[in-house]
Amino acid sequence: MLRTLDIRDMLLIDRLDLDFRPGLNVLTGETGAGKSILLDCLGFVLGWRGRAELVRKGADQGEVTAVFDLPAGHPARAVLDEAGIPAGDELILRRVNARDGRKTAWINDRRASGEVLRAVSATLVELHGQHDDGGLLNARGHRALLDAFGGYDDLLAAVRTAWTARARAGKALASARAQLAAVKEEEDFLRHAVGELDKLDPQPGEEADLDARRRQMQAAERIRADVARALQALGPEGAEGAMRDADRWLQGAADRADGRLEGPLAALDRALIELGEAASGVESALDALSFDPRALEDCEERLFAIRGLARKHGVAPDDLAALAGDLRTRLAALDAGEEGLARLEADLARTETAYRAEAARLTAARQEAAARLDQAMAAELAPLKLERAVFTTQVTPGEPGAEGTDTVAFTVATNPGAPAGPLDRIASGGELSRFLLALKVVLARGGDALTLIFDEIDRGVGGATADAVGRRLAKLAEVAQVLVVTHSPQVAARGSHHFRVQKSVAEGMTTSRVVALRPEDRVDEIARMISGAEVTVAARAAAQELLAG
Numbered sequence: 001m002l003r004t005l006d007i008r009d010m011l012l013i014d015r016l017d018l019d020f021r022p023g024l025n026v027l028t029g030e031t032g033a034g035k036s037i038l039l040d041c042l043g044f045v046l047g048w049r050g051r052a053e054l055v056r057k058g059a060d061q062g063e064v065t066a067v068f069d070l071p072a073g074h075p076a077r078a079v080l081d082e083a084g085i086p087a088g089d090e091l092i093l094r095r096v097n098a099r100d101g102r103k104t105a106w107i108n109d110r111r112a113s114g115e116v117l118r119a120v121s122a123t124l125v126e127l128h129g130q131h132d133d134g135g136l137l138n139a140r141g142h143r144a145l146l147d148a149f150g151g152y153d154d155l156l157a158a159v160r161t162a163w164t165a166r167a168r169a170g171k172a173l174a175s176a177r178a179q180l181a182a183v184k185e186e187e188d189f190l191r192h193a194v195g196e197l198d199k200l201d202p203q204p205g206e207e208a209d210l211d212a213r214r215r216q217m218q219a220a221e222r223i224r225a226d227v228a229r230a231l232q233a234l235g236p237e238g239a240e241g242a243m244r245d246a247d248r249w250l251q252g253a254a255d256r257a258d259g260r261l262e263g264p265l266a267a268l269d270r271a272l273i274e275l276g277e278a279a280s281g282v283e284s285a286l287d288a289l290s291f292d293p294r295a296l297e298d299c300e301e302r303l304f305a306i307r308g309l310a311r312k313h314g315v316a317p318d319d320l321a322a323l324a325g326d327l328r329t330r331l332a333a334l335d336a337g338e339e340g341l342a343r344l345e346a347d348l349a350r351t352e353t354a355y356r357a358e359a360a361r362l363t364a365a366r367q368e369a370a371a372r373l374d375q376a377m378a379a380e381l382a383p384l385k386l387e388r389a390v391f392t393t394q395v396t397p398g399e400p401g402a403e404g405t406d407t408v409a410f411t412v413a414t415n416p417g418a419p420a421g422p423l424d425r426i427a428s429g430g431e432l433s434r435f436l437l438a439l440k441v442v443l444a445r446g447g448d449a450l451t452l453i454f455d456e457i458d459r460g461v462g463g464a465t466a467d468a469v470g471r472r473l474a475k476l477a478e479v480a481q482v483l484v485v486t487h488s489p490q491v492a493a494r495g496s497h498h499f500r501v502q503k504s505v506a507e508g509m510t511t512s513r514v515v516a517l518r519p520e521d522r523v524d525e526i527a528r529m530i531s532g533a534e535v536t537v538a539a540r541a542a543a544q545e546l547l548a549g
Contacts, residue, residue: 001481002125002451003090004067009059010044010097011037011051012503012512019516024477026495027485027514028525034512035485035501039127039455042066045095046121047105047114054097065094068124074449075123080107083116091124093117126450128436128457136410136436136443137423143366143408146393149443150369155362156403162355163402169351173344180337183330190331193313197324202306207317210303217296227285234279243272355400362404366395370408373442380438383468385461386431389414391439410439433457434469441472444479451481458488470494489529493546498522522547 007016012034029035043050045064055062070076070091080087085107095105095117105117112120128136136145147156183190232238247268254261310317370393377391390413398407411420412435420426423435437457458469470491476482477496486492498517503510517525523543524535531539 001069002066002483003069004065005042005045006063006065007038007041008063009056010041010054010062010064011056012510013037013041014056014511016512016514018499018514020481020483021497022477022481023496024474024494025481025483025497025499026492027483027499027501028487028492028529029501030503031487032503034503036455037512038501038514039453039485042125042453043127044097045093045105046125047095047117048121048127055099060099062097063094065092067092068451071449076120076449079116079119079123083107083112083119085110085112085116091120093120123449124451125453127453127455128433128440136439139409139422142393142410143403143406145410145443146366146369146373146395146408147403149373150365152362152365152369155358155365159355159358159362159404160402162351162358163400166348166351166355169344169348173341173348176337176341176344180334180341183334183337187331187334190327190334194324194327194331196309197320197327200302200305200309200320202309202317202320202324204318204321207303207306207310210299210306214296214299214303217299227282231279231282234275234282240272240275240279243268243275247272356405359400359405363395363406366404366406366408369393370395376442377438380441380472381435383464384434384438384472385465385468386414386434386438388416389431389435390416390420391435392420433459434461434465437469437472437476441476444476451483452476454482454484454486456485456487458486458491462488462490466490487529489526489543489546492522492526492529493543493549498525500525519547 001022002020005016005018005020007013007018009015027035027038040050040054041064044054045066068076068091070087070089076091077087080091087108092108093105094109095103097103103114105112105114107117107120234240236244247265250261250265250268254265306317306320310320313320313323315323373393374391381387381389381391392411392413394407394409394411396407396409398405410423412423412426413420414426414431418426423432433454434457437454440452454473457473458466461469466488467490469488471494473482473484473491474494474496484491484495492498498521500515500517500521501512502515503512505511515521523540526543526546527535527539530542
């Protein structure tokens, strides 16, 4: 609910403090007194589009502050929370317009963008008038309005749940199809690559082992011939044979050498022992260096095959085994893909059937609610002198979505036999205002969080029709705060709180101000609305009768 509105240096207003209350608040005043200025200022602080030049002549800047009550659960709290703005029991909107045109807004003393300001204000105030191009005239919102009137939240929830399940199943199927299509494009490659890898069966660490063995065999091949020649030089055909011949010759001469050969013979024995150990070691080394030449060829062939396959797939040799596992998995997915698609297609068909069933139930409920809404509108239109008009809520097939498969539009035919069309195209200005009022009364529900503003919605009507407008505004004010700018005494008399907008000129400066009227002042104001500038006794009596009535 709008509690206060403070205006400083805006248009014709130098300083104005207004306190609003629950119920029907009416604003009256002579033409040109500044009623539209008041709405311009309220629209400015709410972030609505309006006049470009708002700052009062001679002032550096204009400022408007609006304070709203913000009960728990109010829709504005969600907007504030998303914007990171703290919310208490009251909401303070303040907006400044500098002389150079710059506009700055604050919400609860936090700087706020125009986007956030408009998002918050959409949960606070709703404007209805002859030039209203949103709200009830916005066909995109008609379905939500009908749903709120119908009160079938359980059906809506069921449709949303079914739509979510359907969307999830469709997404899973689309993803599986895309994956399968991608895999199918490389099916030949996968089968060839897996076959090639399975045939080679490379193991982690194998490339390093093969490289080490290859190096060993290549080294052995280079030195084995020299080792063999050395062994031959040490053996019976070489050093060993010569030394044994020397030993034999010395043994034969030792008996005649008077012991002179004993030392050399002993040394020769020791040398033969060392020579034997050397030959044995060389022979062992030669055995170790022995290999099958084919083993080197096989080692090199496998090593080069592993390295070639690694280069082909752009991975390290040790990662070939993991690559093989990944390719096998993708190939298995391909082989099992068709079966998986069949299951996902069945899931989608099942969720689609469930969604269509829930959507059909919702359509039936909407059609029933549309009939009730049309009947309620017919009852409201007759007292507003629109008894010949036919209001119709059209429920037609639309694109499937989370809210069902229906498109809803409010249409009207102003005369029997005339074609029906959208409200804003068929109804004239005065008729449109009354249609909007009737529709708002029918759609209103207790605890409405919005402050409803009606800007001269009674223009062009009088007498019993104006009285009917006033009664409906008063009825609407029972469930929501209503502000109405009016020229109709019948409407003004229905107000719970009455404000008069008046203009004055002082020292060559024109200003507008708003005065909260006492009961006795209301009589004079309504009498002025009845009779004009000169308030007659009859007009005063008529005003008293309207206020009593």
